[in-house]
Amino acid sequence: MPKARSTCTRCSMRRQKCDRKSPCSRCVLNKEGHLCSTQWPHTGYNASLHRKYPRKTSPTSSQRSDNIQGTPNTDDSNSQQPWPVTPISLQESSFSTERRWNATPPSTKRDFVTFGRPDFSNITIGSLLDDRDTCATNKDLMDQTLNQVVCKNFGENGAYTGFSTAARAVEVYHIQSLMPPRHQVFQMVDYHGNHMLYWAGGIYHGPSFRTSVTQAYGESDDLELRHLDWRWTALLFSVLSASIIGCPEATSTMWGFSTSEKVRLARQWGTAALSSLQLGDFASKHHIYSIQAILNLHASEHLVGSTKEWAVSQGAAAIIARGLGLNKLGPHPDDGKDTGLSAEQKEALLRREIGRRVWITVTSLDWLCSASLGMYTIQRKHNTSVKPSHFIEVTMTPITNGLTPAMTRFSNYLNEVAYLLVAYHDDMLDTPDTTTKYKLVLQYDSKLRQMDSEQAPKCLLPTTPFNPAWPRWVAWSRYMAQSSSAHKIIMIHQSFLGRSFQEPQYTYSRWACVEAAKTILGTMERTRDEQEPQWWVEQAFVVTAGLVLVLDLFHRSDKDPEVQNYQNSIERAIEILRRWPTSSVATHGIRLLSPLLQECNKRFVRSLEPLTQTVSAFSSTLSPIELADSVIGETRVPVPEAGAFLTVPLEVPSIPDVDMLEFQNLLDTLPPEVGFDNNIFFESMLSLTNSQFF
Template sequence: MPKQRSTCTRCSMKRQKCDRQTPCSRCVQNKEAHLCTTEWTNGYNPAVHRKYPRKSVPPTPQSSTGEVNGAQIPHVNPQAWSSLPNSGPGLPLHLLPQVPEGAFIPSIEPHDQSKLPNPSSTNVDFVTYGRSDVADVSMGTLLQEKEAYARKEALMEKTLNQNRTKTCMDDALTNSFSPAAQSVEVFHLQSLLPHKYQVLRMVDYHDRCMSYWTGGIYHAPSFRKSLLEAYGESDEIDLRDHDWRWAALLFSILSGAMIGSPEADSAAWGFSDSDKLKLSRAWGNAQVSCLHLGDYASRHHIYSVQSILNMHTSEHLVGSTKEWAAYQAASTVIARGLGLHKLGRHPDDGKSPLEMTAEQKDALLQREVGRRVWNALSAQDWLCSTSQGMYSLQKRHFSSLPPGHFDEETMMPVRDDNTPTYTHISNYLHEIAYTLVRYLDDMLDAPDLSAKYHVVLRYDAIMRAMPLEKIPKFLDPRTPYNPAWPQWTAWARRSYQASSAHKIIMIHQSFLGKSFKDPRFMYSRWACLSSAKIIIEAMDKRHPEEPQWWVEQAFVVTAGLCLGLDLFHRSESDAESTEHQTWLEKAIKILEQWPTSSVAAHGIRLLTSLLQEYTKKLGGSKPDSRPGSISFPHNIAPQALAAEASETPVDTTPQSDPIDHEPWANADYDVDMLVFEDLLDGLPMQTGLDNNAFYESMLSLTNPF
């Protein structure tokens, strides 16, 4: 009985030593463990698979009947062999079957055609024999076969040598960590989860008080249900038993709820004020780790996009702005991979959930959540367009409809805009964002300064008309407030009043510096100053139980900058000088309400320095002869301030002494920038303020959404 084969086919064909393991070490090293086998595809063929081919026999004259050394060789049907793809043109020579001269070649009779390789075969192991797969040597075919092999549980268990139930830890695609590092990271993530009742209360708070701001990008009732199922009867969640991308969404919700909630709420959950920044940053980092453990970049899932979008509620407050921007770009790619940009009209869109089956209801929910996510992605991209001078998503490149208006619990359609829903807010914000995109395009097309200012005036009128014509009724201050509405509607009313004023500043920002010197642009000066006062007045009416939003803090800083710069272009006898100084002091006091926010701390530094310089100017004190007597660190972007705040509390009390120089990170600035063109010229150079450092610091602050 012949000895059972122990050398794998891959090593045999490559004429290399095999350690005869399953899989062998060479196949594992070459990342071909899924192809390692001792079985020849379609059986062993000595003409092709012989390890040491015989020496070639010297050619001898052959008769037409195929006689060699007196032996009768059957006639070979050339048409039959030409049907094999190996004889086709264009293939590399090393892929062609090497048949030694004088070797026995059997004839192929018509009744043996069934034994020919199947042209439709998709076996990736085409090196071992002249199979038809050679005709389709494409990346798609190879990757498809590789994934098919990877899905075979038995082979994977042999390769990974696992003797326990498979969990997410066993995923072969999780390559971001070594096995040892992965085990340590999972243990660390597990230790970061707070107690069950704390998790449930924070998730509930995020749903009631914060989901409206992101437009309901995740369905809170469904997430709450999945969270309760994950806990079951236990008081702990074993993260290894759940999707890491789902865990990333959980940590992003915890991080946002912790940093966004008022101190009274977080204290009721059992957390001290000193824990807020530390835990929010730790949970934000845990979210990123979960994304990598779930291999989010190659295994696309809507959980990944939702968790990244939800980072927006906390990352700017704790200072990880640039990190969020990088992940946001990745989330757009993932959303496209999921087809969220192609969620057009569906036959079931107009139906009532009462008329649908359970499957139809689930499909409706998935479509609407997908539309909400894409709506949020495109709006955030467009809202940055005026500050960055560009945008990535073209409206003509996607066909997704705006999300519909539904009751979150029952998914029953809401027919009027007097009933508050998350999507009423997000759709209105989307219209504002698209208006800014059109403004940018028209500004880029304008040939000269005069034409550009006409564009500014035209969009000033458009932006002022939007709160009067297109705003949902429950957000309109002219509509009487209904106490039966959710609590967040009162907060959203005030926030969108400040947001509308801020968009006017965004429209005029490129002409604000020119307006201090050229009377042709005086309207821009008035528009920015009046909008700044509206912002400060609206934020001064903020309810103490509201969550904090970095956007609103950035609104206040922007308003204070406009008023502070105007002070340097007025005489001391001007009555408005005293008024604007009072407004500026009020802006600083408003920012002092958020001691844990890097955006607020950054703004306090800027506005306090402006106020100090103006006070020196009024007192007639001579500026320090040293350049930049009140200079800023090279990087006072939110992420740098957040790093400092992690070690020492941010002192928001105005100091009379100049700000000391401190070592900071590389001089790179926040991607969300409010580009006030020509403000460097607008700030008088005779002041003691380091204009270059101030200008860079101001640019690093905002373009809030």
């Protein structure tokens, strides 16, 4: 009786040694474990095929080999068209592109060239069923559709995600270990949806997201992340990170987290969100979850000191948004309809609105960075998306009046303000001389003030009576809007702030920046609501206001009656920042303002009264437009009413105790969206240390 066969067919055809395991180690290494078998398929053993030795190259065999190797390129039309003609889903498209280029067409002739090639082209549902007893892994294939298997294999392949099999397993285990208990997850999801989602303009639908979290848990108390879409998992971790660092200390303590844990958990969950994006291959498999996760991290990454890391992700979010076509969500016949929509139409309406919200947030962030970065990447004329409509979030019922609050009201208005800053940036680049530039500054100052009074949402205006039935975040948004408007005034005037201390024709910029700084401090000094979250942008506003007052204070004589008020205002700014001990922005702001205030106090204690000149104060009876019209024809501001003077020192003693490199590093920690040009402040302070004006 012949001896039972122990060498697998794959090793036998390759003429390689087999360890006679099932499956053998060589087939496992070649990722052919499901094909490892000691039984010859179909017709059984065929010596003409299975025992065929390689031959020396001959003209005939060479020609045949060339034909086989050239087979993938025989159809040029297919090889040069990576995208399929028929519409397919997003998951399918990512795999189909890769397979179109890499798959080898089947060949009916077998020789040495084809021995090492897996015969995937011959795998059918029938062959899988026939081989189910041979390979245990085929059972998993039969439990799913062929398309699901393809997508699963594509997503888990370390060659695409950048993780090896071992590294991926370790990373998944680590991320799973970071998940808090179920009740804490829902507490943070609810807090973010009710108290923080408004700040980003509702980039995800809160009720729908909570439902998806409930479905992901099911009846279990544990969330098995390996069974979920990693891009959705990234969104969940971004919500957790923003909630834990943004909520007040009393709220996090009620959840069971100590104050010392907040920063650590926010960093860990933020890192877990980015790792989840990598595990989900977000760069090639575009999905709106990835953009939402990155935009949500905007609320936490700055607070934990990861500003530069987030800026890199911001660029990826913009590219993914364009790849998904979020910049082309134009008008639709179903927009604005309240009744008569089917379930599918309502779902499509919700998806369109969320896409528009995400896109408008992406553009606003890009445009707000233009003042500090000196550039932007998104052109408005290249977009065809309409602005998001206003809905009641729970029912998605359209809001027809202009007074009812909606999450999209402030985001739509902020987008217009951001675009005004972009237009200002472009006009300043196109203007050659300083005089014309300053006229533009005054013109845009007037436009911004007019926009603030005429185009701001009515529910956010301080003159509109507050309705107790409105959500709590409406009151918080009012203060945010006032501080933001004042901050934008500083952004427009900052390029002439240094000149305004020496040259009378720029006095209005000095007055405008100082008044805006006082407005910011007055708004932020209020008593905060017990549930109100902390926002890094509000803290950055306070830091900017303090820097403006510091610069102005350094240019005043110790006999000036405003000195004491300015010193008190800077101290108030520092005290306001001390409210947020877990914020990196607030901590750096304190480190920045405290030494500067000390230097100011040293200077005034020395009682060195420098020579002074009188500079006419800005007249409140002149509008910025009238002032702009006078700039071209005159070299100074029109003479204001008599008796109003500001004293400006002609010489300021050097400040050797100020470490300017340290201050430059501290200023670099401010996020680009703050819009404060760090170079301008650095040059202003450097000129003070050198006792020179510019």
